[in-house]
Amino acid sequence: MPFVTWSEEYSVNVKVIDQQHQKLLELVNGLHAAVESCIEKEQLRQMLVELVKFTAIHFSTEEEYMKKYDYPQLASHHREHRILLRHLNDLVNAVSGGFRPTFYSDYDVSTDWALLHIEEHDRGLGAFLNSKNVY
Template sequence: MPIVTWDGSLAVGHDMIDEHHEHLVELLNKTYDEFCDGKSRKSLETVLDELIDYATYHFAQEELLMDKVAFPASEEHLTEHAFFIRRIGEIQKEFLAGTSAISLEIITFLKDWLVRHISQKDYELGAYASAHEGKPVVIDLD
Protein backbone atom coordinates (compact mmCIF):
# COMPACT_ATOMS: atom_id res chain seq x y z
CA MET A 1 0.00 0.00 0.00
CA PRO A 2 1.59 3.31 -1.04
CA ILE A 3 2.40 6.02 1.47
CA VAL A 4 2.03 8.61 -1.34
CA THR A 5 -0.20 8.27 -4.37
CA TRP A 6 1.03 9.87 -7.57
CA ASP A 7 -1.84 11.77 -9.09
CA GLY A 8 -2.56 15.09 -10.74
CA SER A 9 -2.40 16.94 -7.43
CA LEU A 10 1.39 16.54 -7.36
CA ALA A 11 1.97 17.49 -11.01
CA VAL A 12 3.80 20.78 -11.45
CA GLY A 13 3.16 21.16 -15.18
CA HIS A 14 6.69 20.51 -16.42
CA ASP A 15 7.22 17.13 -18.08
CA MET A 16 10.77 16.45 -16.88
CA ILE A 17 10.06 17.49 -13.30
CA ASP A 18 6.81 15.52 -13.18
CA GLU A 19 8.48 12.36 -14.54
CA HIS A 20 11.23 12.66 -11.95
CA HIS A 21 8.76 13.25 -9.15
CA GLU A 22 6.71 10.24 -10.17
CA HIS A 23 9.85 8.10 -9.96
CA LEU A 24 10.79 9.59 -6.56
CA VAL A 25 7.30 8.75 -5.29
CA GLU A 26 7.72 5.18 -6.58
CA LEU A 27 11.04 4.87 -4.72
CA LEU A 28 9.55 6.29 -1.53
CA ASN A 29 6.66 3.83 -1.80
CA LYS A 30 9.12 1.00 -2.39
CA THR A 31 11.02 2.03 0.75
CA TYR A 32 7.77 2.11 2.71
CA ASP A 33 6.65 -1.28 1.36
CA GLU A 34 10.00 -2.89 2.23
CA PHE A 35 9.82 -1.38 5.72
CA CYS A 36 6.23 -2.64 6.23
CA ASP A 37 7.13 -6.09 4.88
CA GLY A 38 10.01 -6.36 7.36
CA LYS A 39 12.64 -6.72 4.65
CA SER A 40 16.27 -7.21 5.59
CA ARG A 41 18.62 -4.35 6.40
CA LYS A 42 20.45 -5.09 3.14
CA SER A 43 17.23 -4.72 1.16
CA LEU A 44 16.42 -1.43 2.89
CA GLU A 45 19.99 -0.26 2.33
CA THR A 46 19.64 -0.92 -1.40
CA VAL A 47 16.37 0.96 -1.77
CA LEU A 48 17.62 3.85 0.39
CA ASP A 49 20.74 4.10 -1.80
CA GLU A 50 18.53 4.17 -4.89
CA LEU A 51 16.32 6.89 -3.40
CA ILE A 52 19.33 9.05 -2.47
CA ASP A 53 21.02 8.56 -5.85
CA TYR A 54 17.88 9.46 -7.76
CA ALA A 55 17.07 12.46 -5.54
CA THR A 56 20.62 13.76 -6.10
CA TYR A 57 20.25 13.31 -9.87
CA HIS A 58 16.82 14.96 -9.85
CA PHE A 59 18.03 17.95 -7.85
CA ALA A 60 20.94 18.44 -10.25
CA GLN A 61 18.52 18.44 -13.20
CA GLU A 62 16.24 20.94 -11.48
CA GLU A 63 19.23 23.14 -10.71
CA LEU A 64 20.28 23.10 -14.38
CA LEU A 65 16.73 24.06 -15.31
CA MET A 66 16.75 26.90 -12.77
CA ASP A 67 19.95 28.25 -14.34
CA LYS A 68 18.56 27.87 -17.85
CA VAL A 69 15.42 29.88 -17.13
CA ALA A 70 17.00 32.27 -14.58
CA PHE A 71 14.56 31.18 -11.88
CA PRO A 72 14.36 34.09 -9.41
CA ALA A 73 13.77 31.89 -6.32
CA SER A 74 16.67 29.55 -7.04
CA GLU A 75 18.67 30.38 -3.90
CA GLU A 76 15.85 29.36 -1.57
CA HIS A 77 15.19 26.27 -3.69
CA LEU A 78 18.86 25.27 -3.56
CA THR A 79 18.83 25.68 0.22
CA GLU A 80 15.95 23.21 0.46
CA HIS A 81 17.76 20.72 -1.76
CA ALA A 82 20.91 21.03 0.37
CA PHE A 83 18.91 20.48 3.56
CA PHE A 84 17.29 17.32 2.17
CA ILE A 85 20.58 15.87 0.89
CA ARG A 86 22.27 16.62 4.21
CA ARG A 87 19.43 15.09 6.25
CA ILE A 88 19.04 11.97 4.16
CA GLY A 89 22.83 11.58 4.19
CA GLU A 90 22.72 11.62 8.00
CA ILE A 91 19.94 9.04 7.98
CA GLN A 92 21.94 6.82 5.63
CA LYS A 93 25.16 7.20 7.65
CA GLU A 94 23.40 6.26 10.90
CA PHE A 95 21.64 3.35 9.23
CA LEU A 96 24.86 1.99 7.69
CA ALA A 97 26.68 2.37 11.02
CA GLY A 98 23.93 0.39 12.71
CA THR A 99 23.14 3.20 15.14
CA SER A 100 19.60 3.61 13.77
CA ALA A 101 17.04 1.76 11.74
CA ILE A 102 14.67 2.88 9.04
CA SER A 103 11.58 3.79 11.01
CA LEU A 104 8.10 5.00 10.26
CA GLU A 105 9.24 8.39 11.61
CA ILE A 106 12.01 8.57 8.98
CA ILE A 107 9.72 7.47 6.16
CA THR A 108 7.10 10.00 7.28
CA PHE A 109 9.76 12.74 7.29
CA LEU A 110 10.74 11.78 3.72
CA LYS A 111 7.10 11.74 2.59
CA ASP A 112 6.20 15.03 4.27
CA TRP A 113 9.29 16.80 2.94
CA LEU A 114 8.81 15.49 -0.59
CA VAL A 115 5.09 16.29 -0.81
CA ARG A 116 5.56 19.77 0.69
CA HIS A 117 8.55 20.54 -1.54
CA ILE A 118 6.76 19.37 -4.69
CA SER A 119 3.49 21.14 -3.93
CA GLN A 120 5.15 24.43 -2.98
CA LYS A 121 8.68 24.98 -4.29
CA ASP A 122 8.61 22.71 -7.33
CA TYR A 123 5.17 23.93 -8.31
CA GLU A 124 6.61 27.47 -8.50
CA LEU A 125 9.60 26.22 -10.49
CA GLY A 126 7.45 24.17 -12.87
CA ALA A 127 5.14 27.09 -13.63
CA TYR A 128 8.04 29.50 -14.10
CA ALA A 129 10.08 27.11 -16.26
CA SER A 130 7.10 26.24 -18.45
CA ALA A 131 6.46 29.95 -19.04
CA HIS A 132 10.12 30.87 -19.67
CA GLU A 133 11.80 27.87 -21.28
CA GLY A 134 13.00 28.64 -24.76
CA LYS A 135 12.52 32.37 -24.26
CA PRO A 136 15.47 34.74 -24.10
CA VAL A 137 16.35 35.79 -20.59
CA VAL A 138 16.16 39.55 -20.10
CA ILE A 139 18.35 40.91 -17.34
CA ASP A 140 17.58 44.36 -16.02
CA LEU A 141 20.89 46.12 -15.43
CA ASP A 142 19.34 49.17 -13.79
Protein backbone atom coordinates in the same frame (compact mmCIF):
# COMPACT_ATOMS: atom_id res chain seq x y z
CA MET B 1 0.89 6.20 7.36
CA PRO B 2 -0.42 6.58 3.90
CA PHE B 3 1.63 5.75 0.89
CA VAL B 4 2.39 8.70 -1.29
CA THR B 5 0.26 8.35 -4.36
CA TRP B 6 0.99 10.35 -7.43
CA SER B 7 -1.91 12.17 -8.94
CA GLU B 8 -2.30 14.87 -11.54
CA GLU B 9 -2.81 17.46 -8.85
CA TYR B 10 0.92 17.19 -8.09
CA SER B 11 1.88 17.96 -11.65
CA VAL B 12 4.11 21.01 -12.06
CA ASN B 13 3.36 20.98 -15.77
CA VAL B 14 6.92 20.31 -16.91
CA LYS B 15 7.18 16.83 -18.38
CA VAL B 16 10.68 15.80 -17.31
CA ILE B 17 10.17 17.05 -13.77
CA ASP B 18 6.80 15.31 -13.47
CA GLN B 19 8.28 12.04 -14.70
CA GLN B 20 11.10 12.27 -12.20
CA HIS B 21 8.66 13.08 -9.40
CA GLN B 22 6.66 9.97 -10.22
CA LYS B 23 9.80 7.83 -10.09
CA LEU B 24 10.83 9.51 -6.84
CA LEU B 25 7.46 8.70 -5.28
CA GLU B 26 7.79 5.09 -6.42
CA LEU B 27 11.14 4.86 -4.63
CA VAL B 28 9.71 6.49 -1.49
CA ASN B 29 6.79 4.06 -1.54
CA GLY B 30 9.15 1.13 -2.03
CA LEU B 31 11.14 2.21 0.97
CA HIS B 32 8.01 2.70 2.99
CA ALA B 33 6.81 -0.83 2.17
CA ALA B 34 10.27 -2.24 2.88
CA VAL B 35 10.39 -0.72 6.35
CA GLU B 36 6.89 -1.86 7.21
CA SER B 37 7.74 -5.41 6.16
CA CYS B 38 10.96 -5.37 8.23
CA ILE B 39 13.29 -5.83 5.32
CA GLU B 40 16.85 -6.95 6.04
CA LYS B 41 19.22 -4.13 6.95
CA GLU B 42 21.60 -4.30 4.00
CA GLN B 43 18.72 -4.32 1.52
CA LEU B 44 17.22 -1.34 3.28
CA ARG B 45 20.52 0.49 3.09
CA GLN B 46 20.74 -0.21 -0.63
CA MET B 47 17.23 1.10 -1.22
CA LEU B 48 18.11 4.28 0.65
CA VAL B 49 21.28 4.68 -1.40
CA GLU B 50 19.23 4.29 -4.56
CA LEU B 51 16.79 6.90 -3.32
CA VAL B 52 19.65 9.30 -2.52
CA LYS B 53 21.18 8.79 -5.97
CA PHE B 54 17.96 9.38 -7.81
CA THR B 55 17.04 12.35 -5.65
CA ALA B 56 20.42 13.92 -6.43
CA ILE B 57 19.88 13.40 -10.15
CA HIS B 58 16.43 14.90 -9.91
CA PHE B 59 17.61 17.94 -7.97
CA SER B 60 20.37 18.51 -10.52
CA THR B 61 17.79 18.46 -13.29
CA GLU B 62 15.76 21.15 -11.56
CA GLU B 63 18.85 23.19 -10.76
CA GLU B 64 19.96 23.12 -14.39
CA TYR B 65 16.57 24.48 -15.42
CA MET B 66 16.81 27.15 -12.74
CA LYS B 67 20.24 28.28 -13.90
CA LYS B 68 19.37 28.16 -17.57
CA TYR B 69 16.33 30.38 -17.13
CA ASP B 70 17.68 32.55 -14.33
CA TYR B 71 15.10 31.51 -11.79
CA PRO B 72 14.82 34.23 -9.11
CA GLN B 73 14.33 31.71 -6.26
CA LEU B 74 17.30 29.57 -7.27
CA ALA B 75 19.23 30.14 -4.03
CA SER B 76 16.43 29.21 -1.62
CA HIS B 77 15.26 26.27 -3.74
CA HIS B 78 18.81 24.99 -3.98
CA ARG B 79 19.19 25.31 -0.22
CA GLU B 80 16.06 23.17 0.30
CA HIS B 81 17.54 20.53 -1.98
CA ARG B 82 20.76 20.47 0.00
CA ILE B 83 18.86 20.13 3.30
CA LEU B 84 16.80 17.20 1.98
CA LEU B 85 19.83 15.44 0.53
CA ARG B 86 21.80 15.89 3.73
CA HIS B 87 18.93 14.41 5.68
CA LEU B 88 18.68 11.42 3.35
CA ASN B 89 22.43 10.89 3.62
CA ASP B 90 22.17 11.02 7.40
CA LEU B 91 19.59 8.24 7.18
CA VAL B 92 21.93 6.10 5.09
CA ASN B 93 24.65 6.60 7.70
CA ALA B 94 22.26 5.86 10.55
CA VAL B 95 21.10 2.61 8.93
CA SER B 96 24.72 1.68 8.15
CA GLY B 97 25.51 2.31 11.80
CA GLY B 98 22.81 -0.09 12.96
CA PHE B 99 19.73 2.14 13.27
CA ARG B 100 16.72 -0.01 12.61
CA PRO B 101 13.51 1.88 11.86
CA THR B 102 10.35 -0.03 12.71
CA PHE B 103 7.97 2.33 11.06
CA TYR B 104 8.48 4.59 8.14
CA SER B 105 7.85 7.57 10.41
CA ASP B 106 10.88 6.54 12.50
CA TYR B 107 12.96 8.01 9.73
CA ASP B 108 11.96 11.42 10.86
CA VAL B 109 11.26 12.39 7.32
CA SER B 110 7.63 13.19 7.00
CA THR B 111 6.01 10.55 4.85
CA ASP B 112 5.18 13.46 2.59
CA TRP B 113 8.58 15.15 2.37
CA ALA B 114 8.65 14.70 -1.38
CA LEU B 115 5.10 15.98 -1.80
CA LEU B 116 5.71 18.92 0.51
CA HIS B 117 8.74 19.93 -1.49
CA ILE B 118 6.78 19.65 -4.72
CA GLU B 119 4.00 21.80 -3.31
CA GLU B 120 6.17 24.43 -1.70
CA HIS B 121 9.05 24.72 -4.13
CA ASP B 122 8.65 22.83 -7.38
CA ARG B 123 5.23 24.15 -8.19
CA GLY B 124 6.57 27.70 -8.31
CA LEU B 125 9.46 26.57 -10.48
CA GLY B 126 7.03 24.83 -12.84
CA ALA B 127 4.90 27.96 -13.21
CA PHE B 128 8.03 30.02 -13.86
CA LEU B 129 9.26 27.58 -16.52
CA ASN B 130 5.84 27.56 -18.16
CA SER B 131 6.10 31.34 -18.42
CA LYS B 132 9.34 30.74 -20.35
CA ASN B 133 7.53 28.31 -22.62
CA VAL B 134 9.06 25.24 -21.04
CA TYR B 135 6.61 22.40 -20.51
